[in-house]
Amino acid sequence: MTHARITIDRDFTIADVPRRLFGSFVEHMGRCVYTGIFEPGHPQADERGFRKDVLALVREMGPTVVRYPGGNFVSGYRWEDGIGPAADRPVRIDGAWHTIETNAFGLHEFVDWAREADVEVMEAVNLGTRGVEAARALVEYANHPGGTHWSDLRRRNGAADPFDIKLWCLGNELDGPWQIGHKTAHEYGRLAQEAAKAMKLVDDSIELVAVGSSGRSMPTFGSWEHTVLTHAYDEVDYISMHAYYQEHDGDAESFLAEAVEMDAFIDGVVATIDAVRAAGKHTKQVDISFDEWNVWYQSGLDTDDQPHRVSKTWREHPRLIEDTYSVTDAVVVGTFLNSLLRHGDRVKIANQAQLVNVIAPIRSEEGGSAWRQTSFWPFERMARLARGRILQTAVSASQITTKRYGDVDAVDAAATWDEESGRVVVFVANRSLVDASDLTVDLHGFSDLRLLKAETLTIPEGGDRHTANLEAAPDAVHMVPLTAAEVVDGAVRATLPALSWSVIELG
Structure with a gap:
């Protein structure tokens, strides 16, 4: 992890x-x-x-x-x-x-x-x-x-x-x-x-x-x-x-x-x-x-x-x-x-x-x-x-080692805040091929945010990182619920699967 x-x-x-x-x-x-x-x-x-x-x-x-x-x-x-x-x-x-x-x-x-x-x-x-x-x-x-x-x-x-x-x-x-x-x-x-x-x-x-x-x-x-x-x-x-x-x-x-x-x-x-x-x-x-x-x-x-x-x-x-x-x-x-x-x-x-x-x-x-x-x-x-304003994201994450870029953050993120609707959306990737990531999102200046929806795109059950959508199997890979996500004391806690791109919606 x-x-x-x-x-x-x-x-x-x-x-x-x-x-x-x-x-x-x-x-x-x-x-x-x-x-x-x-x-x-x-x-x-x-x-x-x-x-x-x-x-x-x-x-x-x-x-x-x-x-x-x-x-x-x-x-x-x-x-x-x-x-x-x-x-x-x-x-x-x-x-x-x-x-x-x-x-x-x-x-x-x-x-x-x-x-x-x-x-x-x-x-x-x-x-x-x-x-x-x-x-x-x-x-x-x-x-x-x-x-x-x-x-x-x-x-x-x-x-x-x-x-x-x-x-x-x-x-x-x-x-x-x-x-x-x-x-x-x-x-x-x-x-x-x-x-x-x-x-x-x-x-x-x-x-x-x-x-x-x-x-x-x-x-x-x-x-x-x-x-x-x-x-x-x-x-x-x-x-x-x-x-x-x-x-x-x-x-x-x-x-x-x-x-x-x-x-x-x-x-x-x-x-x-x-x-x-x-x-x-x-x-x-x-x-x-x-x-x-x-x-x-x-x-x-x-x-x-x-x-x-x-x-x-x-x-x-x-x-x-x-x-x-x-x-x-x-x-x-x-x-x-x-x-x-x-x-x-x-x-x-x-x-x-x-x-x-x-x-x-x-x-x-x-x-x-x-x-x-x-x-x-x-x-x-x-x-x-992605609506409203783009939020700055300060990321502190475990590192993964790459041949081309040296050590990089295992987690990559962007976020938006729509003042009109009150929604905050976090887009987050886990680059690790093997390790899930224990994620915390600290939210400052927002009040009464609750988790609306959390989804992830990752390796489907029975598949591997090369699994694709084909004409004969057009829905093999799609967004699925990110079940290990919640808001606790004003912060998001989630577990990101290895090799995943996830969306966390708050409102």
């Missing part, structure tokens, strides 16, 4: 919970769009081809904003290909994922789907093969009321009212040599600055995300953000972060501690933003859009059933990176959500990549069923329950 004590105080808060922190991502990649959210002819499809079974799971999961249409895909994409009558749309090669794009699903379809799913649209523009004029025209098409070339074309295409998209990404991962239209930091910084100016001249109410580093391990990390923001600080509102993590060589201890790396990554980007702000004597604050994050087992990119660049066959929506997530993966995802919430003073947007099929919390089969992966549960619980 390990031990942990968490101290929280009503008067020590970080920020309001940013509702856009619980975002997701739909890219024209693999089966995310086609046979994922969109499958005309499926028994569960509506008249527009939207899969109602998938939509129901999306609404249950509760993402607030969804980034579209990429990702790597956007850097070679012509947005005009996805508007107008579907029968007249061109079929194109998608060089990013070595597939054929039919363009049967485009901007209008996505906006309609987003309204059905009750999510905000986060639209990305192509600054890889295209530039200022295409980006400016897209804002006019989407957001201008009418009376101009592009806005009237939208109206003729069936949308009399503007889409009113407020959140825009200025390209994607252009620091990466794999990206179509890869650029140096100076090249991209100037392009982002000019695209941003042109887009805001069309609609000055929009918010813009500049491309940050594709990962902390990139050789240009830090200098890229500094250079880009030196050019575009006054024109943009956010800079992006992307990070993917996986277990290497059976080193589960290090994998379970990856949120330590995420914390350091966020802190580094914040430091760079603030250095540019100080040097440039800027008055406004640029924040972070962590618009791609997840567990991704990248070693499986080029397999027989998941062709990537080594394949000589161009196919429509082949299976790509359809990772099956285990209990271990779900606990790690829970710690990432904890990290993002703890940094909610600067991370204002975050998008788990992706929503359906492609490294996703939701899986579906063509013509078949849809189900929740293990990683669905931490996202759903936090998106639904």
